[in-house]
Structure formats: structure tokens, C-alpha cells
Amino acid sequence: MQIKEATEQFDVIIVGSGAGGGMATKILSEAGLNIAVIEAGPFFDPADPKTRTQLKWPYESPRRGASSSRPFGDFDMAYGGWDIEGEPYTHKGGTKFDWFRSRMLGGRTNHWGRISLRFGPKDFKRGSIDGLGEDWPISYEDVKPYYDKVDKLIGVFGSKENLPNDPDGFFLPAPKPRLHELYYIKAARKANIPVYPSRLSILTKRINNDRGACFYCGQCSRSCSVYADFSSGSCLIFPAQKSGGQIRLYTDSMVREVVTDPSGKATGVVFINKNDRKEYKLNAKVIVLAASACSTARILLNSKSKVHRDGLGNSSGLVGKYLHDSTGTSRAAFVPELMNRKRYNEDGVGGMHVYTPWWLDNKKLNFPRGYHLEIWGGLWMPSYGIGFGANGLNKFIGEQVGGYGNRLRDDIKKFYGAVMGVSMRGESVPMEDNYCEIDPDTVDEWGIPVLRFHYNWTKYEKLQAKHSHEIFEEIFDSMGAQLLGNKPNSESDYGLDAPGRIIHEVGTTRMGNDPKKSVTNKYQQLHDADNVFIVDAGPFVSQADKNPTWTILALSWRTCDYIISELKKQNIS
Amino acid sequence: MNRRDSIKSILLGSLAGGVALQGCSTEGASEVAPKEITFPDYGRTSKEQLRDKVLLNEVFFNEHEIATIAVLCDIILPSNENFGSATDAEVPAFVEFIVKDIEEYQLPLRGGIMWLDNFSNKLYNKEFISCDELEQKNICDQIAYPEETELELLPGEKFFTNMRNLTLTGYYTSKMGIEDLGYKGNGPNIWDGIPAEVLEKHGLKYDEEWLAKCVNQENRSNIAVWDDDGNLTT
Structure with missing residues (x-):
């Protein structure tokens, strides 16, 4: 088969259009560079009525929003999921890792929770603090100016709190708490657990004339048609196109490998067009990989040459290693005082209005890293699953469970909005033995060798989850709520979700000053090829007890400034 | 209307708008091909559309x-x-x-x-x-x-x-x-908090310190401007 090679030479090829790729598209195109963006899924614009799901009712879906066609339900805006037909991955040693991919312009930014937390000063130096793993080669001060710029460009609501490891930013005002959130605030404070307004990239106030302000439908997971939440398309790629950037979008195009010349320098990428199933090659001076931590590792490991025998950027042998996801576990409870609620619209923004950042000192605990708490509940829109278990909560109020007839109507109405939950999202310790690698004998439908995962939680994560369940009980007890289900024990790893389930995978191409112990330098530039950069979460040395997106955006911007400056200095040619 | 069609119209006529009526009007004409059941689009990808169509037309x-x-x-x-x-x-x-x-x-x-x-x-x-x-x-x-x-x-x-x-x-x-x-x-x-009578019923209130951090919905359309310390000035 002949590879079709474009004659045009781009300045930069960006692989992936999520948070990191979108930011790179904006910054590099605004610097006047000629850009190609390659995305494995279709074009997507949240404003397009054809694909829009925002404001649709459950009965507009024949499955009433069930998750049989999209993993977070029919109306969620991620095309893909943990299983994509024709694009498998495998596991090693009976271990588990669930890999979520969203194949569309903007990637996972179209559906995510918009929780936009800066990493704090300690989050860059965990190795020194607890002796586990490495420090980042950069500090909060290096990233702070970029966090500031991201806040102003994209918009994030929150509040100034002067917390030591949860830095303040340029916040839009927060939405007022909902009823169950007031119950949480009261109960948490009683248990000496602090609560603050959450920090989400949703516009409670306009930040420019191109994007609307939030109209409180609570559906950010469906991607906002007036661009009042952050998605890579609406906030980065479309504005870059609008301001006249030279941007060529290649959608439905799956990158297989980065091509290098005999000196080891990258010259371009080979991708497969999913529509005609042919291979194409594009050439550029600079390659920016933003395909997601695991997809970027896969591309690098599949880019073997005489110079890069074990894959591009892999002279350290560390590409794919130190893969880690946030930890997660949850508990729900029934709040008797929330029975028989008055009905009103409390959709609010898409997600929680209040949260608890990590508040304890790990030196006094038997696990090294922290977690934050997310709160959920309310009078939410009915969807597939409502009414399951019918009136099971009757057992808490001494009434009969089960039955049939119109008493069920009364029960369903009585309990609507009376259940809430708390989830923890925590920091795991990066381990060399948690990794993805190329499965030597399996390809996907595009003929590309697939990833094979090996991942085990350590005692650190298990003890952290155990602790969080004790906290959940403390909070709900102080609320006078009835905990639902059983408290998980060691047999179920204290309720820890399988690795990959929180969809914060990072660390596969970690940054560092020593090329033997890291894949990129502190500018996310490959040690082994100076015209290849990585702007997804692969270069994260450690994933904090935060969400990764705001840091991906800030670091991508920082890397792009470096690329522009290096091109100007002709250090990259 | 054959058996397959009649079940389809019982089940899916409602989903599919006019199909049930059309189905009934052809009762007795057994040679009539089964009507294809469709469902108004709700933002599907073409793959999803195809899957829905197959499921809708199975009995x-x-x-x-x-x-x-x-x-x-x-x-x-x-x-x-x-x-x-x-x-x-x-x-x-x-x-x-x-x-x-x-x-x-x-x-x-x-x-x-x-x-x-x-x-x-x-x-x-x-x-x-x-x-x-x-x-x-x-x-x-x-x-x-x-x-x-x-x-x-x-x-x-x-x-x-x-x-x-x-x-x-x-x-x-x-x-x-x-x-x-x-x-x-x-x-x-425009979400502007829990209705007053609900707060009262639950014996709760917003504290002033918290409310000071919250959005004033009257100027939500004013474009945000901050001073150098991150304080909103609009």
C-alpha cells in the first residue's frame, strides 16, 4: 500500500484536539504558524442542532437515557467510552485498567465535570514531602502565570480562600448552594471538615461577546450550545479559526506513528483516514502530541526506527510507565429531612456548587496523599433508572417495602430528591510497575498495534479509600442521614473504582531533568527528539488530588510559548 | 396487517407517530410490507442511528x-x-x-x-x-x-x-x-438560590459570608474584569 504524502509542509502538527491540543492550536496559530490538527473522531460543535442533546427530555430517547449506547447515558457528549468497537486494548497479569476515549473534536472536554482546580505548591514536590516518587522539575511559580491566563481566557467560577495548597485565581462568582448542599455544609462543618464554593469552568458571568452566560440547565455533560462551559472546540479551536489562524483540521484521522529521519529528528506523522481506510503522511517542523496520556504513549511506542529502537522518546524505557489515575469511591445516603420536598427548579450549573478540598495532614495519617470531596444530589431530571428499588427507603421510616398500585406514586414522590452522595477523588502514588505497553500480537481495525495495561492499586490507595469511607460516615451521621449500601471492606479494596474509571490518566511520558529518569524535559519536549512535544497529561510527574484539565491547559500554553521562542531563536529548524 | 405488524403497531405506533394509524387502515391486506418504525432524531451519530433503527424494527x-x-x-x-x-x-x-x-x-x-x-x-x-x-x-x-x-x-x-x-x-x-x-x-x-419558603421550612439560611462569594445575577451579562489581585471589578 502506498502512503499518500501531502506536499504541503506545516509548521506544526498537533495530534489530538482535547484540552492540550486545543490550547496548542490557539496559541501556536495566533503566533502565525501554519497548523494541522489531527483528530481521531468526527467534527463536533456544541452549537450544532444536529448533534445537540442539551435540553432534550428523557422520552426523546427510546431507552430514556440509559447507558447502553453511551457509557454516561444517551445525552452525554462523549463519542466513545471504555469500549470502542474495533479499537480494543488488553491487560496483563489479570490486572485491570479501564481506558476511556472520546473520539470527537474537543475530545473529553465536551462532557467532563468542568472541575477546574489548580495544582498547589506541594503538588509539584510530593517526592520530597513523602519520599515516594519524584518531584516535578518545575514548581507552582513556573505555572502560576499560565493558570492566571487560563482563568481569564476560559473562565472559572470559585472563591478566594487563601488556602495553602489550593491557590486562588481569577474567579467568576460562584452559584448559590442548593438545598442538599446546605445540608452538606452544615454536617461537614459539624464534623470539622471545611467546605467552599466549587471551582468549575462555567460562565456564571460573561467573559467576552462570543460566549453566553450559563442558563442553569445543569447539563454541562451534554456540552453547552451557547458555549457557557469550557470545551476545547468552543473556547479554543473555533476562536482560533475565527481570528484568522492557519488551521487545517483532519477529522476521523487516526495517527499511527511519528516519522523520523536518519538523524532521529521527527519529520511528520502517518495517519489513517477512517473514511477511506488509506494511510496518509503529513510533514511538519514540529510535532505536538496531545492524544491523551495513553494514546500518546501508544503513538511513541509504535514509532520505532533505527535511531529510536524502542520507540520514539523511549531511550529511558519509561514511555508508558508511571501511568496513574485518580482514585475514586463514593457513598450515598438517604436524608429523612429531605422527604416530601417542595418542587422548584434547582438544576443549577452542571455539577456541584460546593466541595471540600483536601484538609488533613498526611504526616498524621497512614497514607501519603490526599483527596477532595464532591457532593451530589437534588431534584434532578428523571432518567432511566428512576424508580428502581421503588420504595426501598420505606424500611428507614418503618413503612412497608414493595407492593404495587397508586401508593407507589406517593412513595416515589415522597423520596424524590431525598438521596444525596459524596464521592472522593484522590491522588495515587505513581508506580513504575503500573504501565501501558504495546501488545505484541494485537492490532485494532486500523492495523495499529494496541495497548496492553498492567495496573495494581497499592496499599496507599486502599488505605486512602478506607479513610474516605470513615469520613463519609462521619458526615452523614452528623447530618442524621441513613447510609445506603454497606461500607466496603478490604475484600473490595474499600470500594476503590477500577483504575481508569475516574478518567484522569496521567504520567506515561513524565517530565524531568534527567533523561534516564524521564521522557520529556520541563518544557514537555522529548529528551530524544527536540522537535517533538507532549501537551496532554502524559508529562505529569504526579497527579494531585485535583482534576488534571486546568494543569494540562496551563502547561500546554507554557510549552507553546517555549516552542514559539525556540522557533524564533532557530533552536528548532 | 400481519401479526408482526400488529404487535409493532401496538408497541411502537405510539413511539412512531402516525404508523399505528396507517397500519390499521391496511388491515386485511396481508401483502403490505411491514412499515419501518422510526423515531425522531435526538442528536445521534450515524452508528447510533443505525442501531436504534435495527432495535426499533425487531419484535x-x-x-x-x-x-x-x-x-x-x-x-x-x-x-x-x-x-x-x-x-x-x-x-x-x-x-x-x-x-x-x-x-x-x-x-x-x-x-x-x-x-x-x-x-x-x-x-x-x-x-x-x-x-x-x-x-x-x-x-x-x-x-x-x-x-x-x-x-x-x-x-x-x-x-x-x-x-x-x-x-x-x-x-x-x-x-x-x-x-x-x-x-x-x-x-x-437563572438560579438564584433556594426559595425563601423552602429555606424556612428546613430551618436553614444562607450565611452572609458565603453569599458574598456568589453571583449577583443582575450583572451577569457585564463582561468580567479583574484587578491584579483577582478581585472582580464588574
């Missing part, structure tokens, strides 16, 4: 099964003075679709209906749907209350629980059910 339950489901749906959720019954809200059509969409339901529901008829035959020497209301309720009373069910009737309890789950979910995700439930959202609005 899983036979006439007896779907009739049994309809009877059970209305025992579980009959009409009241304000709202219609589960079948008024087209729950049987939803059940037919969901078992094709989530195949794990197929065997338990099909087998469950057989179990129900076996049990009914033993008690009354007739199938469940041929029983009178009192007989049907006598059967349901023995399988509708978890933890009170006799050991040998547990398969019936499991089936009834499945049917209750699907009936309630089908009803409360229908237009009628959402109105009945009283859900007020899913439209553009």
Missing part, C-alpha cells in the same frame, strides 16, 4: 407476552384522579424497546412471564391475563413484597421486581410521569 415479545406486560404495568401503576396509567404513558412500548437494547432483561422477563402463567395455572387453572382482578391481585400479593415472599415463589418476586422497576422508570421518564413527579427544570432560567 421481541409475542402477543401474549406483551399483553401480560401491559396488564402488569397497570396493576403496578393504575391511573388516579390526575394522571393516567402506565399503559396510558406507553410503558409497554418502552419495555419492548429496552429488552432489545439491554439484552440481559430478555431471559428474566420471558421466563418470568412463563413462571407467572405456571403459577396462575396451578392456582386458578388459567393464564394470568385471563384471571379476574381479584385473582391477579392475589397472585401479585404473594410476590410483590421482598422479604415476605415464600421461598418457592422467589422467582416470581424477582420477576415482579423487574417489572416494577421498568414500569416506574418508564412512567417517570415519560412526559406524563415527569409532570406527575413535579420536576421543574430542563429549561433556561
